[in-house]
Amino acid sequence: xxxxxxxxxxxxxxxxxxxxxxxxxxxxxxxxxxxxxxxxxxxxxxxxxxxxxxxxxxxxxxxxxxxxxxxxxxxxxxxxxxxxxxxxxxxxxxxxxxxxxxxxxxxxxxxxxxxxxxxxxxxxxxxxxxxxxxxxxxxxxxxxxxxxxxxxxxxxxxxxxxxxxxxxxxxxxxxxxxxxxxxxxxxxxxxxxxxxxxxxxxxxxxxxxxxxxxxxxxxxxxxxxxxxxxxxxxxxxxxxxxxxxxxxxxxxxxxxxxxxxxxxxxxxxxxxxxxxxxxxxxxxxxxxxxxxxxxxxxxxxxxxxxxxxxxxxxxxxxxxxxxxxxxxxxxxxxxxxxxxxxxxxxxxxxxxxxxxxxxxxxxxxxxxxxxxxxxxxxxxxxxxxxxxxxxxxxxxxxxxxxxxxxxxxxxxxxxxxxxxxxxxxxxxxxxxxxxxxxxxxxxxxxxxxxxxxxxxxxxxxxxxxxxxxxxxxxxxxxxxxxxxxxxxxxxxx
Amino acid sequence: xxxxxxxxxxxxxxxxxxxxxxxxxxxxxxxxxxxxxxxxxxxxxxxxxxxxxxxxxxxxxxxxxxxxxxxxxxxxxxxxxxxxxxxxxxxxxxxxxxxxxxxxxxxxxxxxxxxxxxxxxxxxxxxxxxxxxxxxxxxxxxxxxxxxxxxxxxxxxxxxxxxxxxxxxxxxxxxxxxxxxxxxxxxxxxxxxxxxxxxxxxxxxxxxxxxxxxxxxxxxxxxxxxxxxxxxxxxxxxxxxxxxxxxxxxxxxxxxxxxxxxxxxxxxxxxxxxxxxxxxxxxxxxxxxxxxxxxxxxxx
Numbered sequence: 001x002x003x004x005x006x007x008x009x010x011x012x013x014x015x016x017x018x019x020x021x022x023x024x025x026x027x028x029x030x031x032x033x034x035x036x037x038x039x040x041x042x043x044x045x046x047x048x049x050x051x052x053x054x055x056x057x058x059x060x061x062x063x064x065x066x067x068x069x070x071x072x073x074x075x076x077x078x079x080x081x082x083x084x085x086x087x088x089x090x091x092x093x094x095x096x097x098x099x100x101x102x103x104x105x106x107x108x109x110x111x112x113x114x115x116x117x118x119x120x121x122x123x124x125x126x127x128x129x130x131x132x133x134x135x136x137x138x139x140x141x142x143x144x145x146x147x148x149x150x151x152x153x154x155x156x157x158x159x160x161x162x163x164x165x166x167x168x169x170x171x172x173x174x175x176x177x178x179x180x181x182x183x184x185x186x187x188x189x190x191x192x193x194x195x196x197x198x199x200x201x202x203x204x205x206x207x208x209x210x211x212x213x214x215x216x217x218x219x220x221x222x223x224x225x226x227x228x229x230x231x232x233x234x235x236x237x238x239x240x241x242x243x244x245x246x247x248x249x250x251x252x253x254x255x256x257x258x259x260x261x262x263x264x265x266x267x268x269x270x271x272x273x274x275x276x277x278x279x280x281x282x283x284x285x286x287x288x289x290x291x292x293x294x295x296x297x298x299x300x301x302x303x304x305x306x307x308x309x310x311x312x313x314x315x316x317x318x319x320x321x322x323x324x325x326x327x328x329x330x331x332x333x334x335x336x337x338x339x340x341x342x343x344x345x346x347x348x349x350x351x352x353x354x355x356x357x358x359x360x361x362x363x364x365x366x367x368x369x370x371x372x373x374x375x376x377x378x379x380x381x382x383x384x385x386x387x388x389x390x391x392x393x394x395x396x397x398x399x400x401x402x403x404x405x406x407x408x409x410x411x412x413x414x415x416x417x418x419x420x421x422x423x424x425x426x427x428x429x430x431x432x433x434x435x436x437x438x439x440x441x442x443x444x445x446x447x448x449x450x451x452x453x454x455x456x457x458x459x460x461x462x463x464x465x466x467x468x469x470x471x472x473x474x475x476x477x478x479x480x481x482x483x484x485x486x487x488x489x490x491x492x493x
Numbered sequence: 494x495x496x497x498x499x500x501x502x503x504x505x506x507x508x509x510x511x512x513x514x515x516x517x518x519x520x521x522x523x524x525x526x527x528x529x530x531x532x533x534x535x536x537x538x539x540x541x542x543x544x545x546x547x548x549x550x551x552x553x554x555x556x557x558x559x560x561x562x563x564x565x566x567x568x569x570x571x572x573x574x575x576x577x578x579x580x581x582x583x584x585x586x587x588x589x590x591x592x593x594x595x596x597x598x599x600x601x602x603x604x605x606x607x608x609x610x611x612x613x614x615x616x617x618x619x620x621x622x623x624x625x626x627x628x629x630x631x632x633x634x635x636x637x638x639x640x641x642x643x644x645x646x647x648x649x650x651x652x653x654x655x656x657x658x659x660x661x662x663x664x665x666x667x668x669x670x671x672x673x674x675x676x677x678x679x680x681x682x683x684x685x686x687x688x689x690x691x692x693x694x695x696x697x698x699x700x701x702x703x704x705x706x707x708x709x710x711x712x713x714x715x716x717x718x719x720x721x722x723x724x725x726x727x728x729x730x731x732x733x734x735x736x737x738x739x740x741x742x743x744x745x746x747x748x749x750x751x752x753x754x755x756x757x758x759x760x761x762x763x764x765x766x767x768x769x770x771x772x773x774x775x776x777x778x779x780x781x782x783x784x785x786x787x788x789x790x791x792x793x
Contacts, residue, residue: 034751034754034755035755037751038748038751038752038755038758041744041747041748041751042748044744045741045744045745045748048737048740048741048744049741051732051737052734052737052738052741052784054734055732055733055734055737055784056734056780056783056784057783058783061783082732082737195730204727204728236643236644238643240643240644240646241646241647242644242647243647243650244647263647263650264647264648264650264725265647265648265650265651265721265724265725266724267724267727274727276725276726276727277647278726278727398726398727399727400727400728402728405723405729408719408729412716412719412720415712415716416709416712416713416716419708419709419712420709423705423706423708423709424705450694450697450759451698452694452695452697452698453698453702
């Protein structure tokens with residue numbers, strides 16, 4: 001090297017990089033940066049907090065404490081954070097960062113697993129906070145073999161290399177554990193993918209109301225219809241709801257394909273369409289006939305789905321359009337909680353009574369004819385005869401078809417599995433050098449800077465070495481290194 | 494069954510008494526001993542001078558041993574209380590805040606007791622055990638009618654999922670309480686000012702190990718909750734405040750785990766994030782008081 005003169009070294013011309021290359025490089029570095037990822041996750045956390053508080057009384061408490069903030073709080077309540085652009089942007093940013101970071105880290109990580117650097121330096125070993133030394137010089141091969149045997153007995157993979165007459169030792173265990181970071185991070189992307197697939201290619205009916213005896217088409221090109229054969233609600237002795245059960249018949253293109261019951265937590269499915277028990281309420285069975293006695297309508301009118309008597313939200317109401325008669329019917333049932341604000345119950349209906357208002361279909365706001373129906377007693381208005389047959393119930397269901405669910409379940413497995421592998425199978429590494437020939441000694445140290453558990457693992461290995469080769473190996477801790485006083489001084493029993 | 498419910502409550506009473514004693518002993522043990530001595534100094538000229546010398550040191554080990562013994566009493570009685578409540582109710586005791594908090598007292602004391610054995614230090618108990626005592630005090634503050642066993646409302650009638658979902662939450666929160674204690678003691682003893690406290694490296698490791706248990710458990714809470722939500726409500730995620738609050742907590746711990754790999758963040762800053770994390774745990778835990786939404790039935 002000393003013969004090499006300055007003239008012999010070819011001068012490299014400074015390479016000019018294209019602005020595009022510089023830009024791509026910077027973007028790539030940004031997405032690979034853990035520091036940037038931390039800030040992105042932190043920002044996401046803040047948005048989640050804002051969205052969470054929006055569903056609570058906390059913002060209003062703030063406004064009550066500081067009245068000038070009422071306008072700000074109102075805007076807070078109006079802002080649907082989780083469906084906002086900033087939230088989607090941060091999620092997208094994180095998804096891109098995860099993908100780029102994965103691509104960036106994978107090759108180097110694989111090399112560190114498959115072909116780790118075996119050689120180390122005496123500087124690293126001498127500056128290590130924990131050092132294990134052999135105190136009985138012996139033949140180098142013998143020392144290496146002893147060390148290898150002890151490490152392999154502790155389930156380490158041992159690799160050796162000869163350098164300048166010394167033997168360098170590299171040992172590790174759970175080397176594949178750090179790969180767990182990939183399924184974990186990719187699972188986060190899959191959760192998003194599952195959500196997008198579900199909303200793009202699936203459907204969800206949140207309020208699918210069917211009265212007892214009635215049938216309703218599911219729609220969404222499924223060809224399915226659901227008939228509610230029977231609905232039962234049971235209560236405990238204390239009046240607490242115990243179970244809501246709907247007995248259903250599912251038909252496809254007019255053919256019955258499935259029968260079964262649903263309760264809350266126990267849905268029924270036909271192929272990929274799932275039907276859930278959600279809510280229930282009262283209904284009235286009504287018969288309408290024309291002047292000749294021909295049936296115009298016979299069926300149920302659900303009450304209280306989203307309609308209540310004017311001024312009394314305890315009195316459930318329903319609406320029925322009789323298209324052939326150009327008539328709209330508004331039906332009101334008895335007050336469900338007469339003890340609550342009795343002054344609002346102007347109709348004062350009793351069990352077995354229904355209030356009926358008959359309007360023109362084209363002009364439902366116009367003044368109509370009103371009457372109170374007694375159960376089983378027909379009443380005739382404008383040539384149509386109305387008979388309140390009996391009280392019944394309606395069942396509120398949710399119907400969903402979500403093709404994103406398998407993706408979500410796979411993501412959940414990857415997420416939990418990845419975390420378990422990363423945390424419970426940490427990569428442990430030990431390096432060492434065996435120097436000398438016939439009078440060889442070894443110096444071994446863990447790669448465990450500021451990692452208390454890794455050092456403890458190494459201590460345990462040192463204890464096993466001492467059991468295996470009594471008095472031949474000594475563990476030393478550097479003065480300025482880790483203090484084990486807390487652990488050693490006070491061992492709980 | 495009524496007898497079992499009463500027995501469960503008596504066991505909880507015994508657990509509370511043991512917990513109170515344990516908390517006092519852990520605090521006394523961790524505060525250390527202050528010894529003031531008067532000494533006489535002989536001056537070269539002949540006269541003597543008296544001076545007082547204050548010495549700080551470790552508390553007698555007896556406090557620590559007694560604290561640990563009482564802690565295991567607490568674990569035993571709280572465990573029996575939860576078990577008998579399970580038998581009486583015929584299900585996991587997680588239908589209201591009384592039962593949930595009972596489980597939390599058991600989980601937090603058990604998890605801490607195990608950490609104490611693993612790491613061989615007792616000083617963490619001065620933080621964790623008072624947190625458990627606060628939870629026990631909260632249980633006592635609840636209306637007494639919550640102590641009766643009620644049948645589950647239809648939305649909660651999925652025993653395997655309810656037990657797994659809520660148990661995961663309780664144990665996740667318990668491990669986060671341990672990480673919180675590790676962070677607090679780390680901040681106190683960051684510069685090794687208090688000789689009888691564990692080393693900052695060990696405290697940092699305890700806090701980290703606790704999070705490595707709690708973080709996957711909280712992920713399990715979110716996953717199991719999603720599975721349950723899909724079976725009960727037809728959608729695995731509803732942006733319900735309780736759901737998003739748990740997600741918020743999980744994200745804080747995700748930030749913590751990432752900061753540990755950053756230069757300048759590991760140590761003090763990471764410990765401060767853990768304080769925020771446990772604040773989020775408390776916020777989520779008591780969220781039923783001020784959240785609306787699908788989890789509103791879980792309140793008192």
